[in-house]
Amino acid sequence: MTPEAKAAAHERGRAIYNFRCYYCHGYSGDARTLAATFLDPRPRDFSTTSPATLSRKTMLMTVTHGSDGTAMKAFENTLTKEEIALVVDFVRTEFMERKAENTRYHTPENGWPDHEKQYAPAFPFARGEIPIDTPWESLTPEQQQGKRVFMQSCISCHDRAKVLDEGVIWDPRPVSYPRNSYSHRADGRADAVTGATPYAEHDVALEIADLTPLEKQGEALWLDNCAFCHAANGTGKNWIGSFLEPHPRNLTDPAFMASMTRERLRHAIREGLPGTTMPAWKSVLSEAQLEAVMAYISRAFHPVAGIAAED
Template sequence: MLYGRGLLWVLGGWLSICAAAFGDERHEQGRELYNYRCYYCHGYSGDAKTLAASYMTPAPRDFASTSLDALSRERMIEVVTRGVEGTAMKGFTYYLSPVEIELVVDFVREEFMAEQRVNTLYHTVENGWPDHDRYRIAYPFATGELPIDMPQTEMNAQQRKGLRLFLTSCVSCHDRGRVEDEGAIWELRAISYPRNNFSFTQFDGTTSASVYAEHDQVPRVAGLSEQEKQGEVLFQENCAFCHAADGTGKNWIGSFLDAKPRNLTDPEIMQSMTDARLRTVIEEGLVGTSMPAWKAVLSSAQIDALVSYISRVFHPVADDPVQPPR
């Protein structure tokens, strides 16, 4: 009898170890999926503090500030499966199986919502950042500990050196650094050229430029109307981040997205586009893609200006067919 109880005790302990190991394996599988599919908008630490998130309205969910009681597992699985209409959150059934969706949801719930862990740091050797500590004096400006518009007369020598390092090496990705006075909005545009001479992308063998750099150039078109000029400003400040400055969607960000942004210059894609259809897409977004709805961000007149600019500079947009009188 004692032997039987001892055997059960050992067996129970072994099963507990196996269950823990299996749980750890599932958690790490969820981490791998999250770090590949979700970090870009929701952040490596689930707090949605990313450059991409700063351009999105509504913003991606901050899981680190969301309690388990406030968002059920079932609802999270539904959102990852189907997406959320009117936002940049698309459904992932094309990319993830039902089992993988559960893995990533369970990872988020434990890693961020329950434990508020850091998860994975971006600046690692594996991500192309050897000896990242050499930027340490710039950290206070990247983390927001010090505002980047702090008067340099109030800084010590190391802080002034750190600010220069931040502005020359870090600002491309950390350009939402803390400031005391927002002032005029910064010029928003996609950044293609790699930092620290590292990139997973290819380069032009003659110029050493990023193959995406040419798509960050704003088309120069003479004779734009006032409405088209307004549309140019709106497009370059809001749309070029994904669609590229030249409208092709072939910048780094556009190439990164799985559902590619529409190439607004492609005749085969744009030949059937009408004024009403383009307006609807801008206003309502596209379900299942990263194209969000802009109706709560842009006015009707601003959307008119965007349509006018796209039709003039990238590809003519057909007028809506005239309905015969009844």
């Protein structure tokens, strides 16, 4: 193969890699991507892999058939044999041998003039050196400025970068507030037009035998008032609850409810919770009604210390 033909093949491999592979393996083959942070095991870092330890034959087989137990898919139905060979040879030459940078994104041609200087304060957050959820008061003034730059200009691609609290990886979110004829009192009946169908199962009232008179009163109050946000089943995973930020408390969650007490629950209902959509009910519910709601919560969703023994 002439030097010209070899260079052309290399560029064809680059084009395939930049379209098919960079998302997990990174533009520079180092697997430093957002997608990679969600994968276990992580994608291979070609920049630290020696050609002597990973043969071309093995790479061809892996790209063709995938790798069991990993996120590496088979490309035999996506790429031709020639294209697989081109991208494998590109990876071996560009990353494993040359340790090259490949394609840079933040260039003046792509609309990033003076990127290295203008956005430098945000680099520690983009590179994962400083977790994005580090408390503001723990950051220096320069780091605080860097976080502002990251949140305004970088987060759309770099997303969370690195965080201290992983949180929920995936959570269904409604795209709109309930509309049309939707009602949380429909006992789980919903239609595709309202968009409530995926959440309808949480608005089905629980069937509990042998409720005490106080618990029955609490059930009626719950369904008429509290279920609007917390759902009929107390999970907060209905349409309204999934739409609200932060989500209403899941009163069936053992981890959360294990520390719940009568006084804490009573205070939350009476006074509301600042910084959330939980309002104060002290001017809506009487003390007797409040006791009934708490009795129902303790019976239907999770026992509350100080309530079950009394009621």
